[in-house]
Structures are given as structure tokens and as C-alpha cells.
Amino acid sequence: MARSSRTATLYRMVMPGHVCPYGLKSLWLLQRQGYTVDDRHLTTRDQTDAFKIEHDVSTTPQTFSEGRRIGGWDDLRRHFGWPVAEPGGTSYVPVLAVFAVAALIALAIDILTTGGVSWRVLPNFIATAMCLLAMLKLQDVESFSSMFLNYDLLARRWLPYGYIYPFAELLAGVLMLAGVLVWLSAPVALLVGGIGAASVFKAVYIDRRALKCACVGGGSSVPLGLVSLTENVMMVGMAVWMIATVV
Structure with a gap:
């Protein structure tokens, strides 16, 4: 099977006592969209904090593609045109x-x-x-x-x-x-x-x-x-x- 020409790098928390659910969602969404994903795990709290400081972000997971940062789970949804519930928004x-x-x-x-x-x-x-x-x-x-x-x-x-x-x-x-x-x-x-x-x-x-x-x-x-x-x-x-x- 031919590999996808679209690639992304995903940084997500995968620790012994915690696997970030939004990281799993991000991985699933990227694969669903046909991306080949370089899935990089942040396995300790210190490693996660160092990553946040290095990239000046406040949360993980974070997705990068084509040399730029797409962002977290909500940003990834917006990137692919998926709806995102806004804070304080209403819904039926x-x-x-x-x-x-x-x-x-x-x-x-x-x-x-x-x-x-x-x-x-x-x-x-x-x-x-x-x-x-x-x-x-x-x-x-x-x-x-x-x-x-x-x-x-x-x-x-x-x-x-x-x-x-x-x-x-x-x-x-x-x-x-x-x-x-x-x-x-x-x-x-x-x-x-x-x-x-x-x-x-x-x-x-x-x-x-x-x-x-x-x-x-x-x-x-x-x-x-x-x-x-x-x-x-x-x-x-x-x-x-x-x-x-x-x-």
C-alpha cells in the first residue's frame, strides 16, 4: 500500500498513569485524514513541561505539519473544517x-x-x-x-x-x-x-x-x-x- 504524501508530527502525553485522550483523538483524526503520523510520546511530566516551554504552548497534544504548528485538538478540528464548541456557546x-x-x-x-x-x-x-x-x-x-x-x-x-x-x-x-x-x-x-x-x-x-x-x-x-x-x-x-x- 502506498504511503500518504502528507505527513504530520504529533506530540502527545503517554505516561504510565495517564494517556492523554485528546492525543489519541488527534492521532485518529490525522490518520483518518490520510496523514502519515510521526507519533512522538511525552513520557514524563518534566519532558512535557520542557516541550511546552520550547514551543511556547500551554497544552498538549500539539500537531505540526509542513513546517508549521497546527496546534491542539480544537485547532486540529478547525484545520480540517470540523465544528468546535466555543466556550459559553449554546446548542440544542x-x-x-x-x-x-x-x-x-x-x-x-x-x-x-x-x-x-x-x-x-x-x-x-x-x-x-x-x-x-x-x-x-x-x-x-x-x-x-x-x-x-x-x-x-x-x-x-x-x-x-x-x-x-x-x-x-x-x-x-x-x-x-x-x-x-x-x-x-x-x-x-x-x-x-x-x-x-x-x-x-x-x-x-x-x-x-x-x-x-x-x-x-x-x-x-x-x-x-x-x-x-x-x-x-x-x-x-x-x-x-x-x-x-x-x-
Whole structure:
């Protein structure tokens, strides 16, 4: 097999107790792009520090090609036209991932219980999404409540609501998925969904504030807006539908 005419030199940390994951990623990306890589290992902390001083860089790995330094992992991605998440940037990917997984779980539940796909897939999807979103919030309730206070109308008036919200969302989602205790799950979903929808609408469309949504937890990069509003409207719609079917 002919060797690639494109070559690169990669310096990365490979120590007995630590192999830099970004170094491995850089090696993989260079090879994927067809480069012949001179893979040079920095095997001690002193060797790594000396390399940084010599090349006036603050991090490793570092890639060199055609007599110039390309840079670290993010620089390498930019060099090949790959997207790079910027610090403080926003993304809908986290919440879209939740919705996609919820949809697949809802389909699996429907196929398991009915042998096919029925109208039940929609309420199962909403209930599953509520459970997954609550789980993400519950990973760090303190961080979630702090971000939630930026825009939620009730939490600003009664601070404990910020801590209660993810538990209430999980409770409503689980009960709705099980189809039990509608007298409890529907009012809870109606309450948290209604207040949430009003809060998002006021913050985004009336006050015109640029905020991040706490819907997937306190470390969220999801912008507050249509997706957040949709989450709350789904909860309200689910609650209304359940009340209507019982009545």
C-alpha cells in the first residue's frame, strides 16, 4: 500500500498513569485524514513541561505539519473544517438527544405492549421525555435551581420550588407512563408545565432576555426559547388529555 504524501508530527502525553485522550483523538483524526503520523510520546511530566516551554504552548497534544504548528485538538478540528464548541456557546443538541431517546423508548414500549405502533406512542413519548429531563436536573439540583431562578416566576417568589420542580416532574412523568393516579399526576404536570410555559414566554418573548434553559440541568448550553416552551406545553397538553380521558 502506498504511503500518504502528507505527513504530520504529533506530540502527545503517554505516561504510565495517564494517556492523554485528546492525543489519541488527534492521532485518529490525522490518520483518518490520510496523514502519515510521526507519533512522538511525552513520557514524563518534566519532558512535557520542557516541550511546552520550547514551543511556547500551554497544552498538549500539539500537531505540526509542513513546517508549521497546527496546534491542539480544537485547532486540529478547525484545520480540517470540523465544528468546535466555543466556550459559553449554546446548542440544542442536549435536549434534542433527550427527545430522540424518549421517542425510541416510547416506540419500544408501544411495540412491546401492543405488537405495533399505536396512538399511545405520543403520551408515552411525553412521559418518557419528562422522566429523562427530570433525571438530568436531579444530577445536580443545586446547580439546576440556581439557573432556574433566572427566569421561573414561581421559584423567584418561593425559592424552594426550584428544588421541588425536578422531583415533581419525575413524579408526574412516572405516574403518566404507568397510567396510574391521574388525580395526582395530571394536576402536577398542569401546574409545573403551565408556570414553566408562562415563565419562558415572559422571559424570552416579552422581556427579550437571552438566557440558557435549565431544562437539561444546571450546566445546560441550551438557549431558553422555543424548545423550552415546547417542553412545558407538552406537559400541559398531556395533563389536559389525561383529565379529559378520565372525565
